[in-house]
Amino acid sequence: MMPMLKSTISFLLVLMATAIGNAQAALTIEIVGGAAQQIPIAVVPFAQPTVQPENLATIINADLRRSGLFRALETRGVTNQPHDLAEVKYPEWAALQAQALVIGKVELQANNRLKVSFRLLDVLKQNSLAGLEYDITPAQLRSTAHKIADVIYEKMTGEKGVFDTRITYIVKQGNRFQLQVADADGGNPQTVLASTEPIISPSWSPDGNKLAYVSFEKKKPVIFVQSLVTGQRQVLANFKGNNSAPSWSPDGSRLAIVLTYGANSQVYLINADGTGLQQLSHSNAIDTEPEWSPDGKWVYFTSDRGGSPQIYRMSTLGGDAQRVTFEGTYNVSPHFSPDGKLLTYIRREAGRFRVAQQELSTGQAQLLSESAQDESPSFAPNGKMILYATNLNGKGVLSIVSADGRTKQRLSESGGDVREPSWGPWMK
Amino acid sequence: MNKSLVMSVVLVSLLAACSSKPVKEEPKAAVEDKSPVAAQTAPAQAASSTDATTAAVSQPAGAVNPLTDPNNILSKRNVFFDFDKDEVKAEYRPLVEAHAKYLIANPNAKVAVQGNADDRGSREYNLALGQRRAAAVKKVLNVYGASDKQIETVSYGEEKPRCSEQAESCWSQNRRADFVYAGE
Numbered sequence: 001m002m003p004m005l006k007s008t009i010s011f012l013l014v015l016m017a018t019a020i021g022n023a024q025a026a027l028t029i030e031i032v033g034g035a036a037q038q039i040p041i042a043v044v045p046f047a048q049p050t051v052q053p054e055n056l057a058t059i060i061n062a063d064l065r066r067s068g069l070f071r072a073l074e075t076r077g078v079t080n081q082p083h084d085l086a087e088v089k090y091p092e093w094a095a096l097q098a099q100a101l102v103i104g105k106v107e108l109q110a111n112n113r114l115k116v117s118f119r120l121l122d123v124l125k126q127n128s129l130a131g132l133e134y135d136i137t138p139a140q141l142r143s144t145a146h147k148i149a150d151v152i153y154e155k156m157t158g159e160k161g162v163f164d165t166r167i168t169y170i171v172k173q174g175n176r177f178q179l180q181v182a183d184a185d186g187g188n189p190q191t192v193l194a195s196t197e198p199i200i201s202p203s204w205s206p207d208g209n210k211l212a213y214v215s216f217e218k219k220k221p222v223i224f225v226q227s228l229v230t231g232q233r234q235v236l237a238n239f240k241g242n243n244s245a246p247s248w249s250p251d252g253s254r255l256a257i258v259l260t261y262g263a264n265s266q267v268y269l270i271n272a273d274g275t276g277l278q279q280l281s282h283s284n285a286i287d288t289e290p291e292w293s294p295d296g297k298w299v300y301f302t303s304d305r306g307g308s309p310q311i312y313r314m315s316t317l318g319g320d321a322q323r324v325t326f327e328g329t330y331n332v333s334p335h336f337s338p339d340g341k342l343l344t345y346i347r348r349e350a351g352r353f354r355v356a357q358q359e360l361s362t363g364q365a366q367l368l369s370e371s372a373q374d375e376s377p378s379f380a381p382n383g384k385m386i387l388y389a390t391n392l393n394g395k396g397v398l399s400i401v402s403a404d405g406r407t408k409q410r411l412s413e414s415g416g417d418v419r420e421p422s423w424g425p426w427m428k
Numbered sequence: 429m430n431k432s433l434v435m436s437v438v439l440v441s442l443l444a445a446c447s448s449k450p451v452k453e454e455p456k457a458a459v460e461d462k463s464p465v466a467a468q469t470a471p472a473q474a475a476s477s478t479d480a481t482t483a484a485v486s487q488p489a490g491a492v493n494p495l496t497d498p499n500n501i502l503s504k505r506n507v508f509f510d511f512d513k514d515e516v517k518a519e520y521r522p523l524v525e526a527h528a529k530y531l532i533a534n535p536n537a538k539v540a541v542q543g544n545a546d547d548r549g550s551r552e553y554n555l556a557l558g559q560r561r562a563a564a565v566k567k568v569l570n571v572y573g574a575s576d577k578q579i580e581t582v583s584y585g586e587e588k589p590r591c592s593e594q595a596e597s598c599w600s601q602n603r604r605a606d607f608v609y610a611g612e
Binding site: 198242348 | 512514549551563564581583584585588593
């Protein structure tokens with residue numbers, strides 16, 4: 001099921017932490033495997049003012065490699081180092097067997113702004129596939145590199161890229177819990193909330209501007225919603241018992257949450273402003289981990305009503321639940337692909353907890369990860385990769401697996417356990 | 429999970445006993461914190477024993493506190509569970525019964541039953557499982573005559589492990605419900 005091409009790519013890439021005023025250790029990325037057919041691409045180091053710490057080509061190359069779909073070629077041995085179209089000598093790049101060539105530069109402008117320009121070139125046809133200019137502030141340099149990588153990815157694969165998106169996760173260091181948001185490559189980590197009590201279950205609002213999460217700071221699980229723009233936060237749900245597992249509706253107006261008035265957790269719907277609470281599930285079993293379907297019509301959730309935890313779905317209008325997973329005795333933590341066609345979740349099999357992916361039209365499922373303690377899987381906004389938490393040598397790390405199971409990345413942090421990841425949406 | 433988690437001094441939270449109706453405990457937007465980092469929570473030992481609802485268990489001066497006397501069964505506070513189960517096993521019934529009798533004899537005493545789970549599988553499912561374990565213990569307390577008013581259930585899921593190695597010997601210690609009395 002998973003032909004790993006371990007020989008294809010295996011390297012370590014240590015990212016520079018660029019966050020200002022953030023003493024976080026950098027996330028380290030390790031990549032294993034890759035697609036059978038990789039696009040050979042050469043990204044020439046950009047002409048940049050020397051004060052800038054990272055060359056954009058380094059970030060672009062790393063992004064393309066991580067997708068598993070590209071083979072980034074070493075460009076240092078090539079005499080031709082163009083930054084403008086007129087300087088390109090195609091035969092030298094054809095000799096390197098590059099299919100595509102990326103060139104670009106960063107120029108200082110007045111009022112401390114930068115002009116970034118690049119071109120994506122077809123080496124065989126000797127023509128331009130894309131070319132864009134960005135007028136940015138110095139702080140936007142990194143995200144601009146991700147945007148360029150997204151353009152290249154889309155032109156070469158036909159799929160929209162996710163390099164310029166963000167992930168959230170929780171880092172536990174000793175007794176300190178930090179809710180963080182970082183670039184999809186783990187760069188630029190920012191702490192959203194720090195606490196001495198656990199934080200779990202961060203969930204992105206559909207516009208990517210807010211996080212709902214569960215904090216134990218009141219000595220019990222309470223749901224908060226926090227703006228990533230202003231940092232302001234407010235209690236969404238602090239009812240008797242546990243308040244947990246927030247999931248946003250696709251239009252951002254409501255959330256599905258879990259409350260415990262009795263022994264059993266049940267799914268409720270609540271408006272994003274904390275009003276209009278209504279109970280959705282009514283069972284004598286655990287109903288938890290609600291996940292709103294992208295079409296807004298269903299809430300998928302984990303329930304042990306059949307004796308073991310399985311995934312079910314209910315109309316958001318109520319009614320009977322229908323079972324969704326049938327293989328295995330433990331299927332939990334459902335999350336949708338953005339197109340609503342795939343569901344990823346965690347399956348326990350022979351004592352191992354692994355990432356599964358199920359096609360909803362056929363019900364066919366396959367296991368994507370080969371580890372043993374995987375948790376909280378979520379799709380990238382283009383549905384091509386799944387981010388999840390796992391355990392490596394007793395330490396919590398993040399992993400990303402391509403939806404075809406061929407390419408894996410690991411993001412770990414030297415200082416602590418990383419867990420509860422969730423991949424954010426495309427920003428509008 | 430190689431770092432052992434120091435168990436914080438547990439605070440018996442000041443919830444009223446379980447009710448079956450949704451009651452919002454505080455208005456929304458109770459916390460408005462512009463600086464996310466300032467939202468750090470206080471250390472866990474801030475239990476307020478002056479609160480009227482958490483009156484400390486009265487003891488005659490000089491008497492041994494039965495709750496902490498190692499020769500008393502009441503000093504035992506843990507009920508352990510099987511994987512993905514919430515059944516209170518027969519071997520723990522005498523322990524739960526003793527706590528029920530203590531609550532009956534000390535009507536001012538309040539106890540929090542805190543449910544926990546091992547760290548395998550989903551955190552949210554484990555939170556739900558911890559709640560059900562706490563509720564299962566409460567139900568047995570009720571069977572032995574203890575009043576709802578003195579019992580509160582709460583779940584920490586897999587977030588407060590007492591042991592953090594990846595082995596059954598450790599997991600079995602984390603699948604538990606703890607009795608924590610108000611004022612402790």
